[in-house]
Amino acid sequence: MPAPKEFLDYVDHNADAFIQRLSDAVSIKSVSGDPAYREEVIKMSNWISQQLQAVGVETQLADLGRHTMDGQDLALPPAVLGRIGNDPKKKTVLVYGHFDVQPALVSDGWNTDPFKLTVLPNGQLVGRGSSDDKGPVLGWLNILQYHHQNQKDLPVNLRCCFEGMEESGSEGLDDLVKKESQSGGWFDGVDCVCISDNYWLNTRTPTITYGLRGLAYYKVTIEGPAKDLHSGVFGRTVHEPMTDLIKIMGTLVDVKGHILIPGVDEMVPPPFADEKELYEKLDYSIKDVEDSAGASIALSDDKVEVLMGRMRQPSLSLHGIEGAFYGSGAKTVIPAKVSGKFSIRLVPPQTPEKVFPLAKAHVESEFAKLGTKNKLHFEELHGGLPWVTDINHWNYEAARTATRAIYNQEPDMTREGGSIPVTLTFAEALGVSVLLLPMGRGDDGAHSTNEKLDRSNFIQGTKLLGTYLYEVGAAAAK
Amino acid sequence: MPAPKEFLDYVDHNADAFIQRLSDAVSIKSVSGDPAYREEVIKMSNWISQQLQAVGVETQLADLGRHTMDGQDLALPPAVLGRIGNDPKKKTVLVYGHFDVQPALVSDGWNTDPFKLTVLPNGQLVGRGSSDDKGPVLGWLNILQYHHQNQKDLPVNLRCCFEGMEESGSEGLDDLVKKESQSGGWFDGVDCVCISDNYWLNTRTPTITYGLRGLAYYKVTIEGPAKDLHSGVFGRTVHEPMTDLIKIMGTLVDVKGHILIPGVDEMVPPPFADEKELYEKLDYSIKDVEDSAGASIALSDDKVEVLMGRMRQPSLSLHGIEGAFYGSGAKTVIPAKVSGKFSIRLVPPQTPEKVFPLAKAHVESEFAKLGTKNKLHFEELHGGLPWVTDINHWNYEAARTATRAIYNQEPDMTREGGSIPVTLTFAEALGVSVLLLPMGRGDDGAHSTNEKLDRSNFIQGTKLLGTYLYEVGAAAAK
Numbered sequence: 001m002p003a004p005k006e007f008l009d010y011v012d013h014n015a016d017a018f019i020q021r022l023s024d025a026v027s028i029k030s031v032s033g034d035p036a037y038r039e040e041v042i043k044m045s046n047w048i049s050q051q052l053q054a055v056g057v058e059t060q061l062a063d064l065g066r067h068t069m070d071g072q073d074l075a076l077p078p079a080v081l082g083r084i085g086n087d088p089k090k091k092t093v094l095v096y097g098h099f100d101v102q103p104a105l106v107s108d109g110w111n112t113d114p115f116k117l118t119v120l121p122n123g124q125l126v127g128r129g130s131s132d133d134k135g136p137v138l139g140w141l142n143i144l145q146y147h148h149q150n151q152k153d154l155p156v157n158l159r160c161c162f163e164g165m166e167e168s169g170s171e172g173l174d175d176l177v178k179k180e181s182q183s184g185g186w187f188d189g190v191d192c193v194c195i196s197d198n199y200w201l202n203t204r205t206p207t208i209t210y211g212l213r214g215l216a217y218y219k220v221t222i223e224g225p226a227k228d229l230h231s232g233v234f235g236r237t238v239h240e241p242m243t244d245l246i247k248i249m250g251t252l253v254d255v256k257g258h259i260l261i262p263g264v265d266e267m268v269p270p271p272f273a274d275e276k277e278l279y280e281k282l283d284y285s286i287k288d289v290e291d292s293a294g295a296s297i298a299l300s301d302d303k304v305e306v307l308m309g310r311m312r313q314p315s316l317s318l319h320g321i322e323g324a325f326y327g328s329g330a331k332t333v334i335p336a337k338v339s340g341k342f343s344i345r346l347v348p349p350q351t352p353e354k355v356f357p358l359a360k361a362h363v364e365s366e367f368a369k370l371g372t373k374n375k376l377h378f379e380e381l382h383g384g385l386p387w388v389t390d391i392n393h394w395n396y397e398a399a400r401t402a403t404r405a406i407y408n409q410e411p412d413m414t415r416e417g418g419s420i421p422v423t424l425t426f427a428e429a430l431g432v433s434v435l436l437l438p439m440g441r442g443d444d445g446a447h448s449t450n451e452k453l454d455r456s457n458f459i460q461g462t463k464l465l466g467t468y469l470y471e472v473g474a475a476a477a478k
Numbered sequence: 479m480p481a482p483k484e485f486l487d488y489v490d491h492n493a494d495a496f497i498q499r500l501s502d503a504v505s506i507k508s509v510s511g512d513p514a515y516r517e518e519v520i521k522m523s524n525w526i527s528q529q530l531q532a533v534g535v536e537t538q539l540a541d542l543g544r545h546t547m548d549g550q551d552l553a554l555p556p557a558v559l560g561r562i563g564n565d566p567k568k569k570t571v572l573v574y575g576h577f578d579v580q581p582a583l584v585s586d587g588w589n590t591d592p593f594k595l596t597v598l599p600n601g602q603l604v605g606r607g608s609s610d611d612k613g614p615v616l617g618w619l620n621i622l623q624y625h626h627q628n629q630k631d632l633p634v635n636l637r638c639c640f641e642g643m644e645e646s647g648s649e650g651l652d653d654l655v656k657k658e659s660q661s662g663g664w665f666d667g668v669d670c671v672c673i674s675d676n677y678w679l680n681t682r683t684p685t686i687t688y689g690l691r692g693l694a695y696y697k698v699t700i701e702g703p704a705k706d707l708h709s710g711v712f713g714r715t716v717h718e719p720m721t722d723l724i725k726i727m728g729t730l731v732d733v734k735g736h737i738l739i740p741g742v743d744e745m746v747p748p749p750f751a752d753e754k755e756l757y758e759k760l761d762y763s764i765k766d767v768e769d770s771a772g773a774s775i776a777l778s779d780d781k782v783e784v785l786m787g788r789m790r791q792p793s794l795s796l797h798g799i800e801g802a803f804y805g806s807g808a809k810t811v812i813p814a815k816v817s818g819k820f821s822i823r824l825v826p827p828q829t830p831e832k833v834f835p836l837a838k839a840h841v842e843s844e845f846a847k848l849g850t851k852n853k854l855h856f857e858e859l860h861g862g863l864p865w866v867t868d869i870n871h872w873n874y875e876a877a878r879t880a881t882r883a884i885y886n887q888e889p890d891m892t893r894e895g896g897s898i899p900v901t902l903t904f905a906e907a908l909g910v911s912v913l914l915l916p917m918g919r920g921d922d923g924a925h926s927t928n929e930k931l932d933r934s935n936f937i938q939g940t941k942l943l944g945t946y947l948y949e950v951g952a953a954a955a956k
Contacts, residue, residue: 226772232896294704315713418710
């Protein structure tokens with residue numbers, strides 16, 4: 001059941017109107033991380049709800065309560081829940097997106113007003129939130145508009161979950177998703193989830209994402225003297241916390257990225273028989289990684305090794321030291337208490353719970369070897385699970401078929417090196433297949449200055465998401 | 479030629495008046511490091527000059543020009559030069575001190591107004607500059623007052639150099655000292671120098687200091703990507719500058735304080751035959767070092783080893799990292815460019831010039847071993863020579879004899895772990911013996927809150943400095 005030609009034509013013919021609507025959405029400064037803009041985020045909740053209602057969707061503004069930000073007690077912007085269709089013969093698809101954005105000021109280095117969508121001659125739609133994530137949210141609206149205006153039934157029952165706190169930790173969403181996933185809730189009966197909130201691997205090839213790394217963030221604190229000491233007076237008389245900490249931090253990872261904490265790398269099974277072919281097929285090169293890093297510093301000349309390093313291997317990064325001198329210039333103090341920060345990006349079957357005792361045991365063992373009289377404290381600051389799902393599920397088949405239909409290309413099947421925590425929330429609460437189907441390109445600059453969405457990605461992306469729904473509909477008919 | 483009993487009695491009888499004068503001096507807020515107080519420092523120059531003139535000393539306010547501080551163009555406070563006596567049969571002694579002070583606010587944690595000298599029941603004179611260094615400067619004034627008031631000749635020709643920028647790098651002083659040391663200058667004909675601007679090793683035993691460590695401060699920069707990278711996206715795909723830097727910083731010093739840069743520790747000769755006895759004799763214990771550090775973290779249980787570690791061994795301290803995450807919390811960035819800061823406290827025959835090539839070669843060699851694709855830059859930010867002088871010189875004999883006379887104790891003969899750069903300035907410009915003869919105790923809290931000078935140290939210290947001049951006079955007569 002491919003998408004009707006009439007739908008695809010409708011999207012092309014209404015492209016300018018769709019872009020105008022995106023411009024309206026971008027003009028609402030829905031920055032969730034700054035209390036000064038909280039009213040704008042709430043305005044955006046209402047705007048989305050009204051847009052959905054206008055295309056026949058029943059909605060609810062879900063109250064998420066209040067929270068404290070920068071010392072202010074604030075109402076959380078309501079999440080927008082939507083529901084259309086209840087045909088037991090159809091699959092029920094839950095789509096997720098967010099309508100809040102990262103902060104943006106012209107003075108950050110924007111070439112144009114970030115909250116005024118600017119259409120460049122090369123087709124780029126420049127503005128904060130164009131790609132992350134107002135464009136994809138409006139993609140769903142575009143599809144709904146076609147069906148509503150032409151009195152066509154959707155090929156699936158659709159449920160929407162659009163939130164306004166994604167850029168600030170999705171506060172309140174977990175509880176809402178759990179609640180609405182129960183019997184009688186808005187997400188009761190959902191057969192699969194589609195999240196459009198990430199990016200193609202490159203600028204050329206549509207992408208489907210089936211895995212995310214988790215995270216375990218650690219803090220190693222070494223404490224010695226009661227106060228910072230003068231290095232002239234105390235140098236070579238006492239155990240210096242920085243000396244101890246640097247030694248310990250040096251035992252965590254080697255220069256080639258191998259994790260030296262015993263048992264961490266070893267926890268990950270070797271690639272299965274044809275797994276390397278998955279990475280070989282990806283439209284990506286060492287040049288791509290080095291272009292985006294801005295320097296020729298790839299860990300390997302082997303593309304598969306580099307891609308597997310990002311996607312299916314854990315990584316350990318040393319982020320910095322709290323408590324030591326960090327300014328320019330030449331301060332000669334011996335810091336009294338220093339905390340090294342490092343994190344491990346996790347892949348299945350690793351979990352923060354499984355990795356913590358290994359990391360703790362290693363750090364404590366290395367500390368014991370030092371023979372220092374300073375004191376050690378080791379703690380986890382943050383943890384999040386990794387996620388990988390079955391790419392042969394009908395949900396993924398639908399997305400692949402839709403991609404071939406719209407882009408005439410095989411999609412890159414990727415795992416992301418970072419995390420999108422809401423993915424796990426849905427997977428755990430609903431126990432169904434969750435699909436990541438991005439709209440934008442790898443160079444959209446989601447959290448950066450001059451964020452853009454290419455016009456073709458917005459328009460073809462709308463067709464892709466619509467066609468995906470038709471392919472899910474076809475799966476139900478099988 | 480011991481000091482006349484009449485002088486010692488005069489000091490005792492005038493103690494309260496001397497303390498009142500110290501109180502007047504403390505009330506002038508001569509903070510050299512804050513432009514807001516510059517007029518107070520200049521006021522202090524004039525006050526010192528007038529005080530010297532009142533006791534028969536010819537003075538000159540030496541203009542040091544202007545400088546920029548916190549973006550403001552400011553007049554440097556003039557140094558005060560003094561001259562009394564020109565008898566060719568007498569030794570000519572140059573005494574140095576400074577009348578500027580560190581900043582001090584009640585809100586820093588002072589129990590009293592820092593610029594109002596408070597006499598505590600236990601005899602402590604609490605106030606900013608009481609010990610560092612207005613007390614010692616006024617000690618010289620007390621001595622001069624006795625001789626002037628009683629029409630007694632000084633046992634030596636005296637020259638004074640009192641400055642108002644010591645706490646801010648002694649700006650302008652080097653050039654002045656060089657100029658005035660030339661033929662016809664104010665310091666022409668000086669036979670020895672006495673600096674009273676450091677502290678006893680403990681709170682019990684008068685101290686004479688004959689050595690200072692130098693300093694070489696280094697910055698190791700590792701540069702990789704063009705900008706900070708997301709550790710999810712780039713972790714285990716690129717060479718991370720922090721990983722490289724931590725490895726290199728880990729090769730510089732071991733946990734016991736041994737410097738691992740080949741040739742640096744080895745440059746220092748082993749202790750000469752009886753040298754360890756010098757340290758064994760010092761009135762100091764492991765408890766003293768641990769009390770002042772505030773923790774039981776001494777590198778050794780052997781007092782001689784700990785004292786030699788501070789005084790006659792070089793030390794290497796890791797100070798921090800510029801460019802990495804240093805806040806609290808859990809930021810997951812891969813920093814693009816990081817600079818490790820470390821310094822080596824130097825002892826003779828080490829010099830910054832001799833140590834730099836060893837440090838550079840070591841860092842470059844360790845970097846090459848890593849096999850990283852990132853880039854290395856190594857530089858020296860700051861260098862200062864170490865200094866040790868002959869403790870058998872008559873200048874030191876005079877100080878030792880004077881100490882025995884006043885305190886009825888053998889002085890601790892110490893080398894300081896830190897640096898007092900003006901010492902080298904005088905030693906190099908004049909080529910004569912320079913003596914460090916402190917007035918205050920090891921717990922005076924010179925740069926800290928609640929700085930104090932014990933009344934007994936001020937009064938006995940005045941006697942000590944006066945008696946020292948008589949002993950130098952005796953040396954001339956030999």
